[in-house]
Amino acid sequence: MLLCLALPAAAWGGCIKIATYNLENLFDLKHDGTEYPGYIPGGPFGWDREMMQIKVDHLTRVIHDLDADIIGLQEVESPAALEKLRRRLAQKGSAYPHFVIADARDATVRCALLSRFAILDSSEIFAEKGPGRSILRADIDISGNRLIVFVNHWKSKSGPESRRLASARALAEAVKKLPEKIDYVLLGDFNTNYNEHETIRHRPTLNDTGGKTGLQHVLNTRFQDAAVEEPQLIRAPAQSLHYNLWLELPGDRRWSARFFGRPQSPDAILLPAALYDDYGLSYRDNSFDRFDPGYLFDRHRIRRWQRADQGRGRHLGRGYSDHLPVYACLQTGPFVFRPESRSPAKSSEKAEIADLYDAKAGAVRFELKNCAVIYRHGDNAVIKQPGGRAVYVYKAAADLDKGGYYDLVVTRLKRFHGNLEITGVKKVRSRPGIAPVSSLYISDPDADFSDPKLENEVIEAYTGRYANGHFYYGNQRQIRLYFADKALAPQAPAQVRIQGARIGYHRSPELVIEKNTHIKKVKP
Numbered sequence: 001m002l003l004c005l006a007l008p009a010a011a012w013g014g015c016i017k018i019a020t021y022n023l024e025n026l027f028d029l030k031h032d033g034t035e036y037p038g039y040i041p042g043g044p045f046g047w048d049r050e051m052m053q054i055k056v057d058h059l060t061r062v063i064h065d066l067d068a069d070i071i072g073l074q075e076v077e078s079p080a081a082l083e084k085l086r087r088r089l090a091q092k093g094s095a096y097p098h099f100v101i102a103d104a105r106d107a108t109v110r111c112a113l114l115s116r117f118a119i120l121d122s123s124e125i126f127a128e129k130g131p132g133r134s135i136l137r138a139d140i141d142i143s144g145n146r147l148i149v150f151v152n153h154w155k156s157k158s159g160p161e162s163r164r165l166a167s168a169r170a171l172a173e174a175v176k177k178l179p180e181k182i183d184y185v186l187l188g189d190f191n192t193n194y195n196e197h198e199t200i201r202h203r204p205t206l207n208d209t210g211g212k213t214g215l216q217h218v219l220n221t222r223f224q225d226a227a228v229e230e231p232q233l234i235r236a237p238a239q240s241l242h243y244n245l246w247l248e249l250p251g252d253r254r255w256s257a258r259f260f261g262r263p264q265s266p267d268a269i270l271l272p273a274a275l276y277d278d279y280g281l282s283y284r285d286n287s288f289d290r291f292d293p294g295y296l297f298d299r300h301r302i303r304r305w306q307r308a309d310q311g312r313g314r315h316l317g318r319g320y321s322d323h324l325p326v327y328a329c330l331q332t333g334p335f336v337f338r339p340e341s342r343s344p345a346k347s348s349e350k351a352e353i354a355d356l357y358d359a360k361a362g363a364v365r366f367e368l369k370n371c372a373v374i375y376r377h378g379d380n381a382v383i384k385q386p387g388g389r390a391v392y393v394y395k396a397a398a399d400l401d402k403g404g405y406y407d408l409v410v411t412r413l414k415r416f417h418g419n420l421e422i423t424g425v426k427k428v429r430s431r432p433g434i435a436p437v438s439s440l441y442i443s444d445p446d447a448d449f450s451d452p453k454l455e456n457e458v459i460e461a462y463t464g465r466y467a468n469g470h471f472y473y474g475n476q477r478q479i480r481l482y483f484a485d486k487a488l489a490p491q492a493p494a495q496v497r498i499q500g501a502r503i504g505y506h507r508s509p510e511l512v513i514e515k516n517t518h519i520k521k522v523k524p
Helices: 049-066 079-092 161-176 196-202 214-218 230-235
Strands: 002-004 016-026 070-076 098-101 110-115 119-125 135-142 145-153 183-189 257-259 262-264 267-271 281-283 326-332 362-377 380-384 390-393 405-416 419-431 462-467 470-473 477-483 494-498 502-505 509-513 519-521
Touching: 016 049, 016 079, 016 145, 016 183, 016 267, 049 079, 070 079, 070 145, 070 183, 079 098, 079 110, 098 119, 098 135, 110 119, 110 135, 110 145, 119 161, 135 161, 145 161, 161 183, 161 214, 196 214, 267 326
Parallel strands: 016 070, 145 183, 390 419, 477 509
Antiparallel strands: 002 098, 016 326, 070 110, 098 110, 119 135, 135 145, 183 267, 257 262, 281 326, 362 380, 362 405, 380 390, 405 419, 462 470, 462 494, 470 477, 494 519, 502 509
C-alpha cells in the first residue's frame, strides 16, 4: 500500500466536505498485463500519453470544482495514475498533500483517497481470496479528531448479489472491531441501490441470496423492515445501524449513474450513530447532495468518457465518467438537526439571508427583501439585511449599487472553498431609502472575525499588527489576510488599520484586502 504523510493540513470550522467519485478507468501508461484491453498503452484503441492527459484534465476539472476536503476514488489503476491526477490538481490550485491507494494485491483498478488532512494510518480489507479489489481504510486527523474512512468498490452487477454480500460482511466485521463511539464513514461505489431490496426482485440473475442484500441487511441501512432514519441512530446507537444519505434527496434526484437508461444509486455515503452524538465530529444535517454541474450532462445523460463503436472502440478524448460524485459535510462539535433542504421550485420561496446558509448549493429560488448593499467591488458585492446576516454576491452584482436597498430573487448558490456565495440573481427591484452602510459594519471591539456567524460581513475600523501574513487584533486574536493584489500588502511587520474589508473564507477565515483604502499603516 502506498501511503503519503505530509505536514498536517490546517483544521478549520464549518463544512468538512467528504465525497466519493468513480473515475471510470483512470489508467497509467505502463503495460502491466492487467489492463482492460481498451487501456493497453500504445494499443489499437488509442490509449496514449495525449489521451491520458485529456482524461486527467477532465477529471481534474470535476474534482477541483467539487472542492472536497476528503475524496474517495474508485477505478484508479496504480500509484502512477493517482500521482498524475494529484499533480494536475495541484497545478489547478487544488492540492491534496495526503493520499493513499490500495495496492496490496494485484487488481485491474483500485480504490484510493485524497485528503487535505493528514492520514495517520491505512490498511486494506479483503472480501475474497486471491487477486482483486480490496476495501481501503484510511485514518485521518481532523483537528485532533480521528475519522476513519472506508473506501469501497464492490463487485459490479455482472456478478450476483452474493459477491457484494461478501464485501459487506468483511466491512461489517472491520466496523465491529472499531472502538466504541469512534467516528467513521462508509463511502464509495457499492454497486447497490439505496433501495436494492426492492430493485433486486426484478433481477433474478442477481438475486441468489433470497432477497438479502449487503447494503440493507448486513450494513443495516434497514431495520425492522424499514429504512433507517436519523432519529433511530440517536435512540439506538448500539444497534450498528447506518443511515444512507440518499434518503435526504427527493426521489427524482436519488441517482448517480444510469444502467441501460435506468437511474441507479451505486455511489453512496453511509453514516453511523457516532456522527450523531456530542463527541468529536458530527454530520452536518441535510448537507448531502450529488455533484451535477451542467457540463457533466449531454441532453440529460451523463457525459461519460467516450469511446467509438458504442464504447468498444478508440478513445475519443471526450467526456468525464459514467458516475456523478456525491458529497456531504461533517463538522466539529455536536450534531444538530437542521430543516429539510430546499429544492428549486418554479415559484420563489421567501427567505432571510440567514436561511441561505442552511440551503444546498446549486439552483434555488429564494426571494430576499430589504437587502442593503454594504460593499461593492467590480461585479461583486456584499448584501445584508438590517438586524440579520450578510452574504457575498459573486459576479452577479451589476444591478446593485452600494448604499442601496433591494428586493431580489436568488437563483444560484455556491460554496467556494467553504464560503457561501450568491452567483445568480434576477428580478432585482430597488427600494426607497439610502442604507446607513457604516452602521451595518461589524464594529464590536471584542468581535472574533473567525466566528462562522460573521462570514461575509464587512468590518469597521480595527487597528492591530500585520505580520506573517496575519492581522493580530483585539484580545490576542488573529486572522489571515488575503491581498487581491500583492502590491496592497504593506511591508511587515507593521502597525495597521483595516477598515471596510470583508470577512471571507477560503478553507479558513480571512480578511480580504481588495482596495488600498482597506489597509493603512499607522503609528504604533
